[in-house]
Amino acid sequence: MALSFIKRVFTFGDAPVEEQVPAAVKPEALASPETREPATVQPGLEAELEPKTRDEHLPVSPVDPVAAFEMETAGGPAGDLAADMAADGFPPIEAETAEDDVPAILPGIEATAEFGMVPLALLEAESEAGVDEAPIAELPSEPVLPKGFSTSKPVPVPELAVPEPKLTWFQRLRTGLLRTSSQLTGQITALFTKRKLDEGTLEELEDLLIQADLGVETAMRITGALSSERYGKDVTGEDVSRIMADEITKVLGPVAKPLQLDLNHKPHVILVVGVNGTGKTTTIGKLAAKLSGSGLKVMLAAGDTFRAAAIEQLKIWADRTGSEFIGTKLGADAAGLAYDAYEQARANKSDVLIIDTAGRLQNRTELMAELEKIVRVLGKLDPDAPHTVLQTLDATTGQNAMNQVEIFRNVAGVSGLIMTKLDGTARGGILVAIAAKHKLPVYFIGVGEAVDDLEPFEAHDFARAIAGLTQ
Numbered sequence: 420m421a422l423s424f425i426k427r428v429f430t431f432g433d434a435p436v437e438e439q440v441p442a443a444v445k446p447e448a449l450a451s452p453e454t455r456e457p458a459t460v461q462p463g464l465e466a467e468l469e470p471k472t473r474d475e476h477l478p479v480s481p482v483d484p485v486a487a488f489e490m491e492t493a494g495g496p497a498g499d500l501a502a503d504m505a506a507d508g509f510p511p512i513e514a515e516t517a518e519d520d521v522p523a524i525l526p527g528i529e530a531t532a533e534f535g536m537v538p539l540a541l542l543e544a545e546s547e548a549g550v551d552e553a554p555i556a557e558l559p560s561e562p563v564l565p566k567g568f569s570t571s572k573p574v575p576v577p578e579l580a581v582p583e584p585k586l587t588w589f590q591r592l593r594t595g596l597l598r599t600s601s602q603l604t605g606q607i608t609a610l611f612t613k614r615k616l617d618e619g620t621l622e623e624l625e626d627l628l629i630q631a632d633l634g635v636e637t638a639m640r641i642t643g644a645l646s647s648e649r650y651g652k653d654v655t656g657e658d659v660s661r662i663m664a665d666e667i668t669k670v671l672g673p674v675a676k677p678l679q680l681d682l683n684h685k686p687h688v689i690l691v692v693g694v695n696g697t698g699k700t701t702t703i704g705k706l707a708a709k710l711s712g713s714g715l716k717v718m719l720a721a722g723d724t725f726r727a728a729a730i731e732q733l734k735i736w737a738d739r740t741g742s743e744f745i746g747t748k749l750g751a752d753a754a755g756l757a758y759d760a761y762e763q764a765r766a767n768k769s770d771v772l773i774i775d776t777a778g779r780l781q782n783r784t785e786l787m788a789e790l791e792k793i794v795r796v797l798g799k800l801d802p803d804a805p806h807t808v809l810q811t812l813d814a815t816t817g818q819n820a821m822n823q824v825e826i827f828r829n830v831a832g833v834s835g836l837i838m839t840k841l842d843g844t845a846r847g848g849i850l851v852a853i854a855a856k857h858k859l860p861v862y863f864i865g866v867g868e869a870v871d872d873l874e875p876f877e878a879h880d881f882a883r884a885i886a887g888l889t890q
């Protein structure tokens with residue numbers, strides 16, 4: 420019975436399907452209007468079916484349902500069909516009226532005589548944007564499943580972020596000095612491979628040590644010690660590293676001193692000098708953090724009146740470290756600022772006054788003269804002021820640092836050193852040469868830009884890091 424129903428829907432009369440479907444509604448006719456044969460349609464349908472100029476973007480029902488419905492209501496086989504369906508137990512088909520000859524098939528889908536079945540949304544978009552731009556209706560990508568079902572894939576568990584191991588202070592120093600140490604130890608190992616310690620190898624070793632900025636004096640100390648221990652014998656790279664570390668420690672030990680504060684002087688004045696960019700302002704910030712953190716009253720004075728950014732930078736450090744701040748306008752007399760700062764710090768009973776100065780190259784005589792003036796003015800206020808003159812040295816500089824110490828020592832009476840930037844690609848050997856020559860205290864070393872990246876200078880650590888030893 421069901422088979423007879425299907426036959427009724429897709430056939431007209433007794434003829435085979437191919438013959439019964441009007442040419443105008445055959446799939447091939449719809450697909451290509453040019454190849455369409457003259458329609459042999461039933462009278463009354465011609466006007467509607469013939470002028471079809473379908474756009475190929477639109478969905479097409481191979482057998483136009485509208486035509487089928489129209490034929491049924493025009494007295495076609497619908498009557499027979501209804502009878503068969505009733506016999507098969509289907510509910511009766513309601514007769515279509517002339518006005519209502521385009522049936523609503525599904526909610527949101529409407530049949531039109533011209534376009535067949537087209538979703539309403541598509542038609543609306545088409546009328547607004549033109550057929551070519553009509554959007555393709557999107558289907559929901561995921562079916563909505565009943566409760567208790569799931570298509571979701573297992574949620575990937577994010578990998579636990581492993582925090583980067585925090586390097587110890589010595590590891591950071593060692594990393595910073597790696598360039599010096601690995602170059603040196605590599606060359607030393609190559610030098611002593613299959614060679615005994617003799618005059619020739621000793622001379623070559625001395626050259627290598629001088630090239631690493633350690634200075635002639637220290638280089639001779641090391642070769643002398645090595646010679647007295649192992650002359651005529653085989654030598655390994657480790658032997659040389661150990662002896663080198665011991666001898667460098669002997670040079671640096673006497674200069675590794677704490678920064679003495681005489682708190683009978685209120686304020687204890689620290690003047691910070693050095694070539695531009697060597698880390699004066701940053702080091703002042705780090706020192707202020709240490710001092711104010713231990714309960715001392717600190718004032719910072721922006722004596723670098725050349726750079727607006729330097730004044731601002733120091734103000735930020737003062738705010739961060741809870742220190743008082745005194746500055747002046749750009750281009751003002753730095754010595755005058757130093758005077759005012761001292762007076763204010765004394766009135767406020769500050770324990771420590773730290774004065775920043777403009778960075779200057781040692782060959783700029785007028786700037787060096789200004790530095791001399793600052794020292795003179797402070798000396799008038801307190802014969803012992805400035806009580807500490809700190810010079811910052813950039814560890815990436817190399818030999819030029821020796822020159823800088825010589826000049827700043829003469830002009831400003833440098834009394835102690837801080838080497839900065841030992842965390843980068845430092846060339847720390849020069850500090851050994853400076854220590855051997857000037858014997859100036861080295862108070863701290865900088866190993867980074869952060870507030871805590873200032874460590875008291877340790878001769879033993881520094882020597883072993885240069886020699887490439889791991890502890």
Ligand SMILES: Nc1nc2c(ncn2[C@@H]2O[C@H](COP(=O)(O)OP(=O)(O)OP(=O)(O)O)[C@@H](O)[C@H]2O)c(=O)[nH]1
Binds near residue numbers: 699700723777867872
């Ligand atoms: N990596 C590293 N950078 C540092 C260190 N100390 C300072 N710096 C950076 O070096 C740059 C210059 O530092 P400053 O403190 O402005 O140097 P300055 O001597 O005051 O410079 P001028 O005011 O131009 O004379 C800044 O970017 C600092 O963050 C350090 O120990 N390690």
